[in-house]
Amino acid sequence: MSTLSSDAVTTAELDPATYEPLLDQVEIAVLASGADPQWSLTERSDGLSVLHVEATGEPVEIRLSVPLGDAAGYWHPQAGWRRTLLADWEGRARVSLVDGLATGCLYDHTGATMLAFSAADPVPEVQLRFGVSEENDTYVVHMTLPASPGPHRILFVPRSESVATAMRALRGWYAATTPAMPVPESARLPVYSTWYAFNQQVDAEAVEAQARLAARLGCGVLILDDGWQRLGSGRGYAGCGDWLPDTDKFPDFAGHVARVKATGLRYMAWIAPLLLGPAAGCYAQWAPSAPAPARAPGAYVLDPRRPEVRRHIVEMCTALVRDHGLDGLKVDFIDEAMVYAGDGGGDIGHALTALLTDLRTALETVRPELLLELRQPYVGPGMAAYGNMLRSFDCPADATANRVRTIDTSLLAVGGTVHSDMLLWDPSAPLEAAVRQLIGAFHSVPQLSVRLDSLPPEQLDALGFWLGQWRRLRPQLLDGRVEPGRPDDLYSLVESSADGVSVVSVHSERAVSLRPTAFEETVLVNASDVDRLVVDVQDPGAVVDIDVHAPNGRMIDRGRIDLSPGLHSLPVPRMGLAVVRRSS
Structure with missing residues (x-):
């Protein structure tokens, strides 16, 4: 069997293998040192497909290949800040129960997935090699799995509209097969x-x-x-x-x-x-x-x-x-x-x-x-x-890292509740700097780590307001359907929705798609650097009541407006919040 030897600079230098169609445009080759391994792909009723590889107790190398098409990025649990397309001479990982998972997702510029897979058994140590094959104009993923007493199983998700959608399918598998610890x-x-x-x-x-x-x-x-x-x-x-x-x-x-x-x-x-x-x-x-x-x-x-x-x-x-x-x-x-x-x-x-x-x-x-x-x-x-x-992993005073790491964790979180890294800010900094930290952790359970008795009154008021909003919106933020967008965009617009309420956190200057008839209430959080939010009404529109809050929670505007289809500019201050409700 060919191995993922460091002697081979690129995957094209490895011993050749015969590829066969797997699903969508993904092709597969399976190698083992003993008898020829046998593989089969079974489609489940939940949309997942399960690859079974029989290798008579031998280590197995599974090679996956996808045409590059319009590929934009590759997400995996150890991606960190490197979530665009690496070359295959650079993309390597060793994963285990306590360091990542043998899972990955290749996606294109629309955000749709081109390859989404995960090892059914998250315990054994697995070596991976991945990246763009410059010689073959493909994206490749090679996995070396240790010997197993039973079949090796890899889960695959057919092409999905987003990385989050594909990960929800994989998360459903693990939730059904893993007895999670109770959550008080x-x-x-x-x-x-x-x-x-x-x-x-x-x-x-x-x-x-x-x-x-x-x-x-x-x-x-x-x-x-x-x-x-x-x-x-x-x-x-x-x-x-x-x-x-x-x-x-x-x-x-x-x-x-x-x-x-x-x-x-x-x-x-x-x-x-x-x-x-x-x-x-x-x-x-x-x-x-x-x-x-x-x-x-x-x-x-x-x-x-x-x-x-x-x-x-x-x-x-x-x-x-x-x-x-x-x-x-x-x-x-x-x-x-x-x-x-x-x-x-x-x-x-x-x-x-x-x-x-x-x-x-x-x-x-x-x-x-x-x-x-x-x-x-x-x-x-x-x-x-x-x-x-x-x-989330340590990221003191880094609101962007807290946002990215908590969402990365939540993509495959089963059972337990995702928590932010502890929130740290400079009490002498402007109020917006403190609120930015809270918003960065908004779609997870916030952990605070400042000396509360040393905060200026305005920061303490802001902390009370944002924690109050978080508690009110907890069903959406912790239990709702989350769509954070492309991983390489660092989740600059995150939407969580449940029970007729949508929470949208906006972290860059952009037009925000809004569907006022789809939700009873939409909460818009402005974490951008401008004192407005531009919304693009995507449905027939509606007359809505809107409350606008400053970063410290003080109400600064209240009114009723007609959100007709198209673009609208809402005067929401940076690090502020607007609550949009359909008028009765």
Whole structure:
């Protein structure tokens, strides 16, 4: 079998293979080192097609090829900012349960998909190579899958009108086949996090002061981040491993947790259970089980393939939650386990499945309505059983990154609720700078991380207004049908709709398609840099009532207008909001 060897600069240099039609314009070739692999494609009633590859327990290479046509971009969970068309000598990925997923979507300039696929089993480690084949004028995706006791299965979605439409079909498969972790109501409420507000300089009194204000604003959870634990100082991780409260900062940690919970908030604490630092008291005991250094500076990584490591982590986390009255954990750096990938010691995905299954079971024994936060990149559908808060990767003060990363996560999120990275802004900056951060997180659960008692009154008023609007529109923002547009456009116009209400967030100067007869209410959020929104009425139009709010929430205009078909300019200020309702 040909492999995805680094010796081959382009896919055209690999051993040739015989391609056959698969679906639409996609062609396929399947290779294995043993007997000739057999494949078949079965169309399901839900519109998905399932590729079955029989390879008698051998690793398999699946090659896909699509004519370039009018291709515009390629989305996959590890795309980051590189979501246009790479050359095949550049496009490479290694994915696993805790780092992405073997899935991808090629789309054209209309936004319609040309290829949308995903591995049915998200656990095994898969190597991918993808990009434009300069020699063949095609877009190619090559996947190498490890040996499997049963057939290899790849899901395909026929040509769809958008990436989001194709991903909804794939998400439906995973939702039906994955027993997702229950999601308590508190996981769907705004969160206050200590990280950007305090970094590691936390203490009981300061946290309790923020908790009281956060509860009044409508938050449902407080997350105590890094710094609560003994040796939790400095930005390295050499002190990780003991996970005992720092008694100088929290003399009575359980009492502190109880006081915060008395405000109505649920309480979670940060932990990085796989990290082991040389300064930890338990380092000598566990160092033999952590031979590889972490990417996180100063620490080593406990090998989750070892049963004794899994037992230790489960016992440690359970004791932390039980002994201090916590409602859950923010579980960080799980992807560090990939340092052991490919070393011949066993599959990391299967080991983490065992660890996380045992961890959830043990924690739910002491906290039936358990909260567990996971973070990109380990928030794919394979993790649905192990976390119910799926957070965007760190992007401090970057509203664009928060928008892109939360929507990327939501495309394949199963079960759990997508959360933003913590919101950080400069209290001395103009009000619009603060509101921009809130709007960037609007289509997810916002997590706040500023010192609420230090905000200017106008910013605090704005925070109350936008969180109030978010709570009112939560059915649309979290549960509605979302159409964010093309990934390479960075989701500059996002529409979420449900129950006769549409929420449209506009992040660039453009004409916004509006259908006033299709919805009882349309909420227009102006995150552009101009003090107006241009709408293009696409249906017969309607007489509507419109309320316009300034960034701080103050109503600045109210009236009734005739939105006839065609273009209209609405005076909505930047970082402001307009509510459009059909007149009765």
